Amino acid sequence: MAKGTMRYWAAAKAAAGVHEEPYDAGNLAEALAAASRREGRSAEFGRVVERSSFLVDGDPVGARPHAAVELPEGGVVEVLPPFAGG
Template identity: 45%
Template sequence: MTRVRFFAAAAELAGAPEAERDESTLGDLRRALAAENPGLGRILPRCAVLVDGARTDDDVPLPAGAVIDVLPPFAGG
């Protein structure tokens, strides 16, 4: 299982600040989240998604116990 943490608008659209997931790759996770929640799916392509604090390719396997952060684009300056 992996722990997904949603921040700001992503948390609002996901309906919760966190979720436990079992997808095997980041790409699988992105597709599943978008299919389950179209609102989140609309912003997900613009979000920074970090696995254990680092960016990774969609096809890299997610390690058991990984923490995935979904950070929408932030406005301001």
């Protein structure tokens, strides 16, 4: 298990109710599951996360399964929901 920080942007921040929080997980799937189970999280959080893109220490996760994305000790996961505008 690694400890680090998850940062939420735009709709993800609104659904999470916080800008950032710690993670303690071995991979991205575990971190997202733990974040979804946090007290007070609504179903909207899960819907936003399903549509989101992710960066781990600035590197895009891409289409890899979340369970295949190992998280580094002290790392930063950015949760980026789809943005509108131009």
